[in-house]
Amino acid sequence: MATPLIEFKDVSKRFYDKVVLERVNLQIYEREVTTIIGLSGTGKTVLLKHIIGLHKPDEGTILFRGQPLDKIRRRDLPMSYMFQGNALFDSMTVFENIALPLQETTNLSPAEVRQRVMTRIEQMELADAVGKYPSEISGGMQKRVALARALVTDPQIVLFDEPTTGQDPVRKNAILGMIAQYQRTFGFTAILVSHEIPDVYFISNRILALYGKSIVFQGTPEEFEDFDHPFKEEVVHSLEGLQKELTGLHSRRQFKLRYQGQLRGGALGETYAVAVFSLDGLDAVAANLGHDAAQEAIRSLGVFLGKHFGAIGGFSTRRSLNEYVTVLPTTDRAEADSILGEYVRDFQGQEQAILDIWSSAQKLSASAVCVELAMLAGLAQGRSDEDIDSVIARARREQKVVSRIRCINQGEGR
């Protein structure tokens, strides 16, 4: 494997007589999204502050691209940090807050600074808040100002300390979606501290689990699914219910339990149908109408899936940022086709709610661009003795456009 971007070797830290980190070993790789999870007060923020150099380890070494971090001047570290409490300058306006790092650390002309700041302000949907002070805007907007300030210098590494704290479910997912999108666009390495399990799985390449003052797991979200440790019982299962906040659907664990209980325990050869749903065009919605509008579409789809298929005995889960899986027990392919047809007809009746939200987003962003979102669905039939992942993969391959939502703009029709 490549040389880690950041590596902790037996790092320990104590404050007075309280040990916070004990022989922590971890690796963080370049251009990945790495999420540190753990319960409150277990030292996640302290760990993050070691990376940016705000704390020094009492024992052990931190390496940056193989070099000891304490031998590197801070100005040579291409890092930004987004504080849990935002740490905005309360006597400066939103514009001044975002412009500060550019004004103080670069030789850009005032016009260039203004242009760069305004670009970020537009991307973060903060146009209305430019001249306001942090105390005059909502907590969600403050979060976005902090994010804009962290990204304005185009850093190579961005550290996010609980970026979604205090946000509503749609906004939480919008912020995570925003981080994921910017990470893809700008290619920076993102290191997050988060409680938002399982939402962070959807955007993370690697998960680090901090438990009992040490890192007890490092690996991909998929590997974390199979991780057998008291940490999962104490931490993950207590936090997983949060998924319901956004969609009301089963968490992956609940889905797995229900699947095992209902399908694996059934008669040998009993059939069931799996439907895989996703939305195409979300990036365009996020770019033109904002991340909230994109998340609203994801949420609406999830909520409607849960209601529609729940009523006929099906159960659904969110598999990734933009993919839902529904299982229809004791259903064959022909029945599933007919159920899907009914679902699509019902969903088209629900489109207006999404369009209304988009229409308000359009007014806010003053966007003249009309966006189109396509819902894709694929079906596959499985047997109780068959591995569900292979059935899901088959259904994914069968995906085709079943419905389109097109915003109405300047006299255009749907």
Add this chain to the structure above:
Amino acid sequence: MTPDPKPGNEAGRQPVRWLTDPFAALGRKAINWVNNLGAATIFLSLGVLRIFRPKQLMKVLEQLYLIGAGSVPIIMLVGLFTGMVLGLQSYHALVKFGSQGALGTLVALSLIRELGPVLTAIMITARAGSAITAEIGSQRISEQIDALGTMRIDPLRYLISPRVAASIISFPLLTAIFDVVGIVGGYISGVLLLGVNAGTYLYRVESSVDMKDVTDGFVKAIVFAVIVTTVCCYQGYFAHMRSDSYGARAIGRSTTAAVVISCVLILIADYIVTSLLI
């Protein structure tokens, strides 16, 4: 394994600890004081060195406005009444010896050599010094100073150096304003209200004040500027390190400490500088 101490031994140690504890506490305080003095000196030195970095001019001008220009009205008000009281008291003392003609000399020298620099420094401490501590302390508690560090902005350069530079420039200027307004105050009470001859008053002011008196007053003002800025910035910058309080209370206590320590140090430094210059 360490054996349990016998009760008899414990009792035996009691009188010794009773005797040594006060000295130990005194020693700890002394070490702490020396540590703080060293840290504040390093803090000031780093702050002064960073004055000459790029992009500092606008920040220095902004602080000049806040510390200097903003303090002009209060300095003029205090200077006027100080001069008037000085004129009034001195007149009644001098008239007993028939020397009321020397009123101009007494008012001018008292103000330029002593009262001007000292009272100006104390007034700026009360007005701007407390604000500096509260502002920097609040920035420290709300992680704004940490945020500067993460943005690769040197907090000492950004927050401390402009204040040090602005104080060094504005203290002597405000002292000069205080002196002039104070002399006008002495004129109002001595000449306009008590009937001292105007020509005599102004002649005595002009003839008795040497350039050395003025420059000594400015030297004191610069020394006080360094003291006040260092103490006020230091107290705010390290508000989070206080062992007696946290958060908003730490800012309050730091602000109080900054004003008290500054005032005490101004008076101590005044004696030392006077004895060196005289």
